[in-house]
Amino acid sequence: MIRSALSYPSKKNLVLQCLRRMSSLVSTSVSEVHPGVAHVTMHSPPVNSLSLSFCQELSQNLQVIHKDKSIDIILLQSDIPGIFSAGLDIKEFTQPKERLMEFWTAFQQLYIDLYGASQTTIACMEGSAPAAGCMLALSCDYRVMTSNTKAKIGLNESLLGIAAPPWLAQQMMDTVGSRVAELSLWRGTLYAPEQALAIGLVDELHENPRERALELAVAEFQKIPRQARAASKTLTRQKRLKHFHQERQADLEHFVNFITQDAVQTQLRGYLQQLAAKKNKK
Numbered sequence: 001m002i003r004s005a006l007s008y009p010s011k012k013n014l015v016l017q018c019l020r021r022m023s024s025l026v027s028t029s030v031s032e033v034h035p036g037v038a039h040v041t042m043h044s045p046p047v048n049s050l051s052l053s054f055c056q057e058l059s060q061n062l063q064v065i066h067k068d069k070s071i072d073i074i075l076l077q078s079d080i081p082g083i084f085s086a087g088l089d090i091k092e093f094t095q096p097k098e099r100l101m102e103f104w105t106a107f108q109q110l111y112i113d114l115y116g117a118s119q120t121t122i123a124c125m126e127g128s129a130p131a132a133g134c135m136l137a138l139s140c141d142y143r144v145m146t147s148n149t150k151a152k153i154g155l156n157e158s159l160l161g162i163a164a165p166p167w168l169a170q171q172m173m174d175t176v177g178s179r180v181a182e183l184s185l186w187r188g189t190l191y192a193p194e195q196a197l198a199i200g201l202v203d204e205l206h207e208n209p210r211e212r213a214l215e216l217a218v219a220e221f222q223k224i225p226r227q228a229r230a231a232s233k234t235l236t237r238q239k240r241l242k243h244f245h246q247e248r249q250a251d252l253e254h255f256v257n258f259i260t261q262d263a264v265q266t267q268l269r270g271y272l273q274q275l276a277a278k279k280n281k282k
């Protein structure tokens, strides 16, 4: 059982804290902030990009929480100012085939562990969430985003010369509707908070998403019987997850075949150079 990190550290919190001290690879932490409510905090500087090890670790933490019957709400957040997650670590796309397969398998698993969580999940976004960062948010049940206009959210894959996988495109369609999703996907639109709220990509804007998410969890969501929340999720997500499991191997093969194309690799290298150039101009 996870105990409050604020009042009395649990064995698990202590283990995670020790691991974090021992290894810079540990990039998530778990703590119970209120009875039944756990924070999962991402802290992989500079931008919480999802590398192979980060995907694996986030999944492992989610799996531990899934088994903990005392936790019924998960708040997913970042402790890096201005960033929720920059999406997949683009450098992973340039790795050899074996590693690409391991990476994509870990990303698929992260989707299963977050989208398929039986607990209620809230994304607390204090900053930007492009591409797979947006996937993390879309996999949660509720999205609270900062009202700071510097933050952006959306599926910008097309601007990198790639496309979102079908299951991520489906999440976008389920959330904002087919036509808006279709336009967003090919344009690679990153939405400012007010725009994201207007199309239903996020549910609420708040100056302090963490504070608001905790308030929602305790004052609203915990008042709905836990089993009813879980059963409602099953109604809307089970079909998608079943389809995903059927297509998982094909999705992996499709990813590797797509990402290893010369034209795609050239585009990705160009995008990384653009990011570096932008940073040098600052």
Ligand SMILES: CCCCCCCCCCC/C=C/C(=O)SCCNC(=O)CCNC(=O)[C@H](O)C(C)(C)COP(=O)(O)OP(=O)(O)OC[C@H]1O[C@@H](n2cnc3c(N)ncnc32)[C@H](O)[C@@H]1OP(=O)(O)O
Pocket (backbone or CB within 6 Å): 046, 047, 049, 082, 083, 085, 086, 087, 088, 089, 090, 091, 128, 130, 131, 132, 133, 156, 157, 160, 162, 163, 164, 165, 166, 254, 255, 258, 259, 275, 276, 278, 279
């Ligand atoms: C038909 C079906 C085909 C199926 C095939 C599937 C194909 C794959 C699809 C996968 C789906 C998901 C894809 C992704 O998630 S790709 C990642 C997309 N993310 C982005 O485009 C975000 C890029 N980053 C930014 O815009 C900014 O960094 C950000 C707004 C997040 C923060 O800005 P800030 O100014 O604070 O920070 P910097 O830009 O200076 O960046 C700091 C350093 O971090 C590096 N960086 C940033 N983002 C990434 C990233 N995603 N991966 C790796 N590295 C990243 C950046 O280069 C800086 O590095 P250095 O300090 O070394 O210069």
